[in-house]
Amino acid sequence: MKFHWFAEATYPALPTTYPQRHPSGSVDVPAALVDPHRAGELYRMFIRLMQQADRLGWDGLAVNEHHQTTFAMTPSPNLLAAGLASTTENAALLVIGNSLALYNPPVRVAEELAYLDCLSGGRLIAGFVFGTPMDTAFAYGVPPAELRERFHEARELITRAWTEPEPFAFNGRYNRLRYVNVLPRPVQAPPPIWVPGTGSVETWDLVLDEGYCYGYLSFFGLANARPIVRGFWDRVERRGLEPNPHRMAFTQLVCVADTDAEAERLYGDAVRYFFTRQRAPLHYANPPGYTSRASQREVLERAKGVSTEDRLRATRGELSFWEYDELGFIVAGTPERVRQRLHELAVELRVGQLITCMHMGDLAEDVAAMNNELFGTRVAPFLRELWAEYDDPWTPPVSRQRVAAAAPGIPVDAFPSPRGGDA
Amino acid sequence: MTTLEIPHVGRFDVQVWEQGSGEPLLYLHGYERHPGGAGFLRRLAESRRVLAPEQPGYGRSTGVESFTDVLDVALFYRELVESWGIDRIDVVGHSLGGMFAAELAAIAPQLVRRLVLVNAFGLWLDSQPAPDPFGAADEVKAAKWHGEAPTSEPTNFEPDPDDPHAAILFSAQNLGSATKFMWPIADRGLRRRLPLIDAPTLVVHGTSDGLLPPAYAEEFVRLIPDARLAPIEAAGHYPMVEREDEFVAAVTDFLEG
Numbered sequence: 001m002k003f004h005w006f007a008e009a010t011y012p013a014l015p016t017t018y019p020q021r022h023p024s025g026s027v028d029v030p031a032a033l034v035d036p037h038r039a040g041e042l043y044r045m046f047i048r049l050m051q052q053a054d055r056l057g058w059d060g061l062a063v064n065e066h067h068q069t070t071f072a073m074t075p076s077p078n079l080l081a082a083g084l085a086s087t088t089e090n091a092a093l094l095v096i097g098n099s100l101a102l103y104n105p106p107v108r109v110a111e112e113l114a115y116l117d118c119l120s121g122g123r124l125i126a127g128f129v130f131g132t133p134m135d136t137a138f139a140y141g142v143p144p145a146e147l148r149e150r151f152h153e154a155r156e157l158i159t160r161a162w163t164e165p166e167p168f169a170f171n172g173r174y175n176r177l178r179y180v181n182v183l184p185r186p187v188q189a190p191p192p193i194w195v196p197g198t199g200s201v202e203t204w205d206l207v208l209d210e211g212y213c214y215g216y217l218s219f220f221g222l223a224n225a226r227p228i229v230r231g232f233w234d235r236v237e238r239r240g241l242e243p244n245p246h247r248m249a250f251t252q253l254v255c256v257a258d259t260d261a262e263a264e265r266l267y268g269d270a271v272r273y274f275f276t277r278q279r280a281p282l283h284y285a286n287p288p289g290y291t292s293r294a295s296q297r298e299v300l301e302r303a304k305g306v307s308t309e310d311r312l313r314a315t316r317g318e319l320s321f322w323e324y325d326e327l328g329f330i331v332a333g334t335p336e337r338v339r340q341r342l343h344e345l346a347v348e349l350r351v352g353q354l355i356t357c358m359h360m361g362d363l364a365e366d367v368a369a370m371n372n373e374l375f376g377t378r379v380a381p382f383l384r385e386l387w388a389e390y391d392d393p394w395t396p397p398v399s400r401q402r403v404a405a406a407a408p409g410i411p412v413d414a415f416p417s418p419r420g421g422d423a
Numbered sequence: 424m425t426t427l428e429i430p431h432v433g434r435f436d437v438q439v440w441e442q443g444s445g446e447p448l449l450y451l452h453g454y455e456r457h458p459g460g461a462g463f464l465r466r467l468a469e470s471r472r473v474l475a476p477e478q479p480g481y482g483r484s485t486g487v488e489s490f491t492d493v494l495d496v497a498l499f500y501r502e503l504v505e506s507w508g509i510d511r512i513d514v515v516g517h518s519l520g521g522m523f524a525a526e527l528a529a530i531a532p533q534l535v536r537r538l539v540l541v542n543a544f545g546l547w548l549d550s551q552p553a554p555d556p557f558g559a560a561d562e563v564k565a566a567k568w569h570g571e572a573p574t575s576e577p578t579n580f581e582p583d584p585d586d587p588h589a590a591i592l593f594s595a596q597n598l599g600s601a602t603k604f605m606w607p608i609a610d611r612g613l614r615r616r617l618p619l620i621d622a623p624t625l626v627v628h629g630t631s632d633g634l635l636p637p638a639y640a641e642e643f644v645r646l647i648p649d650a651r652l653a654p655i656e657a658a659g660h661y662p663m664v665e666r667e668d669e670f671v672a673a674v675t676d677f678l679e680g
Contacts (some may be wrong), residue, residue, distance in 0.1 A: 142606075143605075280558075287557055288557060289599025300591070301588070410567075
C-alpha cells in the first residue's frame, strides 16, 4: 500500500465563537479573522512537515486547492508543490488537484503541472478536480450548470496539450486557442491522473474510461465510505476491469502516540477544532445544478454509512475523542493499534493509496512531527507490502523506485525473533 | 409535448401549457418553475390564446444543454413561435422569463407586438446590488413575498407517489438550469440590447420584491425606447399571485390598449 502525506492547511487561531457567530467557514468569512503573518508561519510549518514526511518514506505529498476559506488556505496547490519539488527527493507530488474549470485558459494547468513534473524530475501526480461548490460556484462565480462541461473541456485540452507532438488549434465551447503548444512538456508522458469524487456514477465511469485513479476524499472514515466504495468496486467488476486496489485513494485522519491515553491528550483538541471549523450552510454546500440529477438521486437513495446525526455531532464538537475514533473519523492510538485498524480499513475498502492526514486543526508542529515519526517508522513499514502483487501505474515510476530504496524498513526490535528461544 | 429541432443548435422537447383562443400570447415563466394552470394564466386565456412553454431544462422540458448563451434562447423562442405558424405575438415574461422575453423582443422585433416584463431579471445596478436569488432558502422565501408566503406556490409539478424525492429533484433541476443565465449575477449583457426593442413595453413590478428592488424596473423603463412602469403595491416577486386582479387588469389593459 502507498501512503500520501496530507493536511488541510486550516487556520489555527480562530476564536472559540467561530462556528456560532460565523455560520460559514468559507465564502464570506470575515477576512479580519486571519492574520497574514500567522498564515505565513502556517505555510512554513506545512513545508517542514512535508519535507520530514519525504525523508520518512511517504510515497506522495498531497496538496490541494480551496478558496476563500479558513479550513484549507491553499488557493494554489501548485505554488506549494513548487516549494516541495525543489526541496524533497523521493515522494511523488500529489497535486489533488487543480479545479480545472477555474483556470482560464486551462493551458495554465498544463503549463504549471508540466513545470512541476520537470522540476521534480518526473514525480508529479496530476489531480483533476471539480472543486467544491464554495470554490467554484461561489468564490470563482462559475455557473453550476456549466461546471461539468467546463471541467471536461479543460481536461481534454490539458491532456492533449501534454501529449500531442505538434501545435494544434482548440475550438471548444469555453476555450478557443489557435496555437496550443505547451512548453516544456511534462517528463512523464503524461503524468498519472487522479480524480476525486463523492460517489457519483459519472465520475466512476470517467475514471474507469480514462484509466485514472479514483479518490474518495472524505473525512468521515470507513463506515461512511463503505457504501460508496462498494459501489465503485461493483462498477469496476461490472465493467470487467481488474479490481486493482491502487485505483482507489482514500483519506484518513491519523493520530499516533506512544499510548492511547497520550493520543487523546495530544490530539483531542485539534481533532475537535478540525471538525468544528469546517461548517458550510446548505446553500453554499449544495447550490442547484452542482450535482447532476442522476447523482443527486444516487445520494438521496444510497444507504448512509454514517448517520446524519453522527456527522452533525462531529461538526458540533459533541463527540468524545474515542467516539470520533469508533466512528472511524480518526484512527488513533499506539502504532500497533493504528497499524491494525488501517490494515482492516485498507483490506475492506480495497484501498491501495492511503492519504494520511497527519496534521489536523490547530495541532502543534512538534506533535505533528512526532505523528510523522511514529507513523513513518512504526506503522507504514508493516503495511507497505499490502497489495504488492498489483502493479501501480497511478504513481510515478521515479518516486516508486526512490521511495522503495529509501523508506525505513520494519524495525529490528518490532518482533521477537521467530527462533527467539534458540538465539 | 412540442418537439423542435433547430439546425446546428439542438433538439428540444417542450411542455406547452395552452388555453383559450384569439390573439396569441406567449408567457415565459420565472426562474423557479412553470406555474402550471395558475389563476392568472387561466384568466388571461379567457380573452386570448395563451401559450406558456416550460423553459428547456425545467421539469420535463429538455434541451438546455444545447444553449451556449442567451442568444440561443432568444432564437429558440423565435423558432418556437414560428413553428406554431404565428408571425406576430404578445409576450409576457416574468423573472428569468422577463430576461428571455426582452432578448426575444430585441433580437426578433418583427415578431413581438407588445411586451410585458414582470419583475424581470437581466440587469445589474452597482448602486443597488440585488441579493442572491439562490441564497439561503428561508431568506429567498422571505424576500420573494410582500406578505405571508402562500402555503403552496403555483407550480406544474406533479407528485409521483412512487418517488419520494421527486419534489427535491424537480426544484434542484429547475434552479440548476436557471444558473446558466443567472449565476453568479443575472446579467448576460441585456442592457446593450434593450434599446433595440421596438415593441411598446409595460414594465410591471411588484414593489416589495426583495430579490429585485424597484430601481431595476425603473432601469428597464429608462433603457427600452417605448416603455412605461406599472408598479403593483403590496406585491413581491410574484405580483400575479399576490395581486392577481390588479395584475390581470394591468396586462389586459395594456395589451388591448
